Amino acid sequence: MDEFSLIGAYFKRAISPSKTPQMDVGVGDDAALFRVADGHQCVVSSDLLIEGRHFFADVAPRALGHKSLAVNLSDLAAMGAQPLGFTLSIGLPRVDTEWLSEFSKGLFALADEFNCPLIGGDTTQSDTIVINITIFGQVPTGQAILRSGAQVGDDVWVTGTLGDAAYALNLMQNAPTHSDLAQVRARLEMPTPHVAFACALRSAGLAHSMLDVSDGLAGDLPHILRASNVSARIDCDALPQSSVLSQLPAAQAWQYAVAGGDDYELCLTASATSEVRAALFDLAQKFATPITRVGTITPMNQENQVIWHSERAPEVAQRLACSNGFNHFASH
Amino acid sequence: MDEFSLIGAYFKRAISPSKTPQMDVGVGDDAALFRVADGHQCVVSSDLLIEGRHFFADVAPRALGHKSLAVNLSDLAAMGAQPLGFTLSIGLPRVDTEWLSEFSKGLFALADEFNCPLIGGDTTQSDTIVINITIFGQVPTGQAILRSGAQVGDDVWVTGTLGDAAYALNLMQNAPTHSDLAQVRARLEMPTPHVAFACALRSAGLAHSMLDVSDGLAGDLPHILRASNVSARIDCDALPQSSVLSQLPAAQAWQYAVAGGDDYELCLTASATSEVRAALFDLAQKFATPITRVGTITPMNQENQVIWHSERAPEVAQRLACSNGFNHFASH
Numbered sequence: 001m002d003e004f005s006l007i008g009a010y011f012k013r014a015i016s017p018s019k020t021p022q023m024d025v026g027v028g029d030d031a032a033l034f035r036v037a038d039g040h041q042c043v044v045s046s047d048l049l050i051e052g053r054h055f056f057a058d059v060a061p062r063a064l065g066h067k068s069l070a071v072n073l074s075d076l077a078a079m080g081a082q083p084l085g086f087t088l089s090i091g092l093p094r095v096d097t098e099w100l101s102e103f104s105k106g107l108f109a110l111a112d113e114f115n116c117p118l119i120g121g122d123t124t125q126s127d128t129i130v131i132n133i134t135i136f137g138q139v140p141t142g143q144a145i146l147r148s149g150a151q152v153g154d155d156v157w158v159t160g161t162l163g164d165a166a167y168a169l170n171l172m173q174n175a176p177t178h179s180d181l182a183q184v185r186a187r188l189e190m191p192t193p194h195v196a197f198a199c200a201l202r203s204a205g206l207a208h209s210m211l212d213v214s215d216g217l218a219g220d221l222p223h224i225l226r227a228s229n230v231s232a233r234i235d236c237d238a239l240p241q242s243s244v245l246s247q248l249p250a251a252q253a254w255q256y257a258v259a260g261g262d263d264y265e266l267c268l269t270a271s272a273t274s275e276v277r278a279a280l281f282d283l284a285q286k287f288a289t290p291i292t293r294v295g296t297i298t299p300m301n302q303e304n305q306v307i308w309h310s311e312r313a314p315e316v317a318q319r320l321a322c323s324n325g326f327n328h329f330a331s332h
Numbered sequence: 333m334d335e336f337s338l339i340g341a342y343f344k345r346a347i348s349p350s351k352t353p354q355m356d357v358g359v360g361d362d363a364a365l366f367r368v369a370d371g372h373q374c375v376v377s378s379d380l381l382i383e384g385r386h387f388f389a390d391v392a393p394r395a396l397g398h399k400s401l402a403v404n405l406s407d408l409a410a411m412g413a414q415p416l417g418f419t420l421s422i423g424l425p426r427v428d429t430e431w432l433s434e435f436s437k438g439l440f441a442l443a444d445e446f447n448c449p450l451i452g453g454d455t456t457q458s459d460t461i462v463i464n465i466t467i468f469g470q471v472p473t474g475q476a477i478l479r480s481g482a483q484v485g486d487d488v489w490v491t492g493t494l495g496d497a498a499y500a501l502n503l504m505q506n507a508p509t510h511s512d513l514a515q516v517r518a519r520l521e522m523p524t525p526h527v528a529f530a531c532a533l534r535s536a537g538l539a540h541s542m543l544d545v546s547d548g549l550a551g552d553l554p555h556i557l558r559a560s561n562v563s564a565r566i567d568c569d570a571l572p573q574s575s576v577l578s579q580l581p582a583a584q585a586w587q588y589a590v591a592g593g594d595d596y597e598l599c600l601t602a603s604a605t606s607e608v609r610a611a612l613f614d615l616a617q618k619f620a621t622p623i624t625r626v627g628t629i630t631p632m633n634q635e636n637q638v639i640w641h642s643e644r645a646p647e648v649a650q651r652l653a654c655s656n657g658f659n660h661f662a663s664h
Contacts, residue, residue: 024373028559029479030410030543031377033471036368041356045363046466048421048454078362089380089464122380128459132421134378134466139365147361211362227360 009097010104011088011118020117022138023085032119034085040138045075051129056172061099063189064131065106071214072135073114073193074264078212080145080202081137083116083195088133091126114195145202145268150209150228154269156295157280159194161242162217163253166260183244191264197287198266206279210268217294218258218306221267225297225305234258234295236310236317251316258308258320269297341429342436343420343450352449354470355417364451366417372470377407383461388504393431395521396463397438403546404467405446405525406596410544412477412534413469415448415527420465423458446527477534477600482541482560486601488627489612491526493574494549495585498592515576523596529619530598538611542600549626550590550638553599557629557637566590566627568642568649583648590640590652601629 015026025033036042049068051057069086076083088107092100111117116135164187171181172188201207209228213220217234225231236254245253270276277293284291301307310317347358357365368374379400383389387396401418408415420439424432443449448467496519503513504520525544533539541560545552549566557563568586577585602608609625616623633639642649 025476025478030407031375031413031469031476033373033375033411033476035373035473038370041365041367042374042468043363043365044419044452044466044468046419046421046453046464048423048456048462048464050423050456050458050462053456053458075362079365081363087376087378087466089378089466091380091382091385091462120376121378122464124380124382124385126382126385126460126462130380130382130423130458130462132378132380132454132464132466134376134419134421134464136374136376137363141367144357144363144365146357 010100011121013108013118015117015119019115020085023117023119026117026119027121032085032087034119034136036138039141041141041144043076043079043081043137043139043144044134045072046132046134047071047075049131057129060189061102062106065103066110066190068131068133069107069110070191070193071264072133073110073116073195074191074212076135076137077193077195077198078145078210078266079139080143080198080210081139082199083114083135083137085117085119086133086135088118088121088131090121091124091130093125093127093129139202143202145207145210146227147209147211147224148227150224150230150269150297152230152297152299153272154208154297155272155277155293156232156234156267156269156297157291157293158213158217158240158265158267159197159289159291160263160265161240161245162213162263162265163245163256163260164242165191165262166216166256167245169262180244184242188262191262193264194266194289197283197289200283200287201268204279204283206276206283207268207270210266213263213265213267214261216258216260217267219261222305224267224269229300231298231301231305232295233298233307233309236308236320237312238292238294240290240292250313251319254316254320272296342432343453345440345450347449347451351447352417355449355451358449358451359453364417364419366451366468368470371473373473373476375408375411375413375469375471375476376466377404378464378466379403379407381463389461392521393434394438397435398442398522400463400465401439401442402523402525403596404465405442405448405527406523406544408467408469409525409527409530410477410542410598411471412475412530412542413471414531415446415467415469417449417451418443418465418467420450420453420463422453423456423462425457425459425461471534475534477539477542478559479541479543479556480559482556482562482601482629484562484629484631485604486540486629487604487609487625488564488566488599488601488629489623489625490545490549490572490597490599491529491621491623492595492597493572493577494545494595494597495577495588495592496574497523497594498548498588499577501594512576516574520594523594525596526598526621529615529621532615532619533600536611536615538608538615539600539602542598545595545597545599546593548590548592549599551593554637556599556601561632563630563633563637564627565630565639565641568640568652569644570624570626572622572624582645583651586648586652604628
């Protein structure tokens with residue numbers, strides 16, 4: 001395999017000075033060069049995806065190309081940062097031109113949508129498919145929305161609906177002919193990063209803390225709680241569910257929503273005032289990004305970092321809270 | 333495997349505001365934050381290393397930690413850029429604490445030497461060891477030393493000596509008890525990136541083009557030639573060789589030097605004036621980085637992109653030039 005011809009054919013695209021004016025040198029030199037706007041910090045995140053761990057070997061390559069970049073765009077969104085560009089390192093067992101063509105189509109369609117060009121990387125042969133994307137963005141200095149800013153009394157919000165991706169994964173593994181799969185599969189394979197909403201949120205100064213939900217609410221919310229030295233009470237009845245999930249038994253739907261993963265929705269905290277709530281709903285409407293208030297930040301409680309509450313099915317919430325997954329994260 | 337405890341134990345180190353004042357947020361949030369100095373471009377490079385392709389499974393983990401970062405620092409050096417920080421994505425078959433401890437020691441020793449902190453990344457389980465480092469640096473806007481600036485008449489220079497790493501690899505694979513191995517092994521496993529020399533070179537404005545030699549001179553010099561639309565004549569007799577390689581037959585030593593790899597020396601072109609030559613030798617002495625003039629940039633010659641010349645053993649140079657490896661690259 002000649003890595004240079006591989007890059008040349010599928011991943012080397014000229015940078016468009018009009019569309020991405022801060023990009024100066026892309027693929028083709030020892031390193032790429034770009035400019036960060038004055039008064040801005042550079043924002044960097046990196047995700048490693050490995051065949052058999054993060055995706056099936058037979059995943060549609062176009063969806064994989066989309067998702068590989070989407071999860072990184074979602075990390076930038078979680079900071080309220082504007083994307084600038086990314087590097088792609090890819091290891092492949094062989095040069096499969098059909099696969100490469102589809103993968104790059106999925107990748108570049110999303111890159112073009114977010115004006116986030118590929119500016120460098122590496123290619124090599126490997127036994128299984130290995131994909132690492134490192135993404136760069138910018139944010140006005142000091143304005144990134146960190147995990148450490150949650151305050152006692154804050155509302156806890158999530159965007160979109162939770163649990164669809166985990167339900168899709170379960171169906172693909174255990175019931176691939178189930179009629180629900182068609183409705184939730186795209187949530188697993190083609191997640192939508194909420195970049196524009198997040199940048200507007202940062203610009204409006206509305207959120208105290210934020211992250212993106214890649215390991216389920218029970219897996220990720222504690223990152224905010226630990227970084228901010230607080231706890232939370234979550235109202236399970238309020239967890240936003242798609243129409244598909246809302247038809248499942250509560251225990252099952254909540255399990256997907258809180259212990260599942262791969263939703264790439266945003267979880268944020270903000271002041272519990274009527275003005276802030278109204279401003280958040282305005283932003284949500286403007287960017288067609290539904291948001292739902294699901295709980296409250298409480299003073300640090302070492303015993304129960306998250307209290308999972310329900311009026312509708314208290315015993316189900318209780319059982320969820322006692323399950324292994326929850327105790328695992330609560331113990332941190 | 334709990335990736336967070338893994339990160340926490342081995343890769344999460346606090347950023348030192350006094351030593352790396354441009355780093356604001358490191359490992360632990362959705363993304364890292366740093367500042368690029370005013371009037372500077374951000375420089376980014378990424379390398380993917382895979383067990384069985386780029387290193388042996390039984391390589392000393394400390395050396396692997398060193399080399400993983402060194403090859404990226406070398407890419408920054410090739411642009412004349414100053415390192416700022418890096419992300420590490422690592423896939424491991426299991427949590428081997430001894431291996432992780434040694435790997436991180438090698439990694440952080442080099443990171444500390446270059447004030448280049450780890451600021452983020454990803455960890456996951458994988459069947460074989462997978463390492464991707466993306467490195468960030470800065471360079472005064474417009475002053476990066478690109479591959480595209482070589483001019484007809486330029487001298488071609490290389491730092492250090494060439495071929496030792498390829499010779500070491502050959503001995504490890506075919507003659508692991510050979511007495512030469514001890515003298516060249518470090519060149520393969522613990523390469524030294526020439527960052528300070530390269531930054532001084534950029535600052536002095538002496539070089540027209542530069543890259544680092546990771547695929548042998550025959551593999552890499554053509555990148556400069558193609559980007560600059562020129563050709564080159566290389567004097568094989570002048571190729572700098574270590575005392576170990578100089579005792580091998582010329583054909584063998586040249587083969588390692590020009591068709592080998594992993595030397596991570598710099599190859600640069602600069603005006604062929606006595607003033608520039610003297611200035612280069614001064615810099616070389618100041619930074620204890622030997623440099624050797626090995627050839628000349630010539631007008632574009634489609635037939636022979638590189639002419640490999642020798643007074644001492646013309647038939648050997650001729651044979652080298654006709655070998656598969658050379659034609660492969662010459663055909664581009």
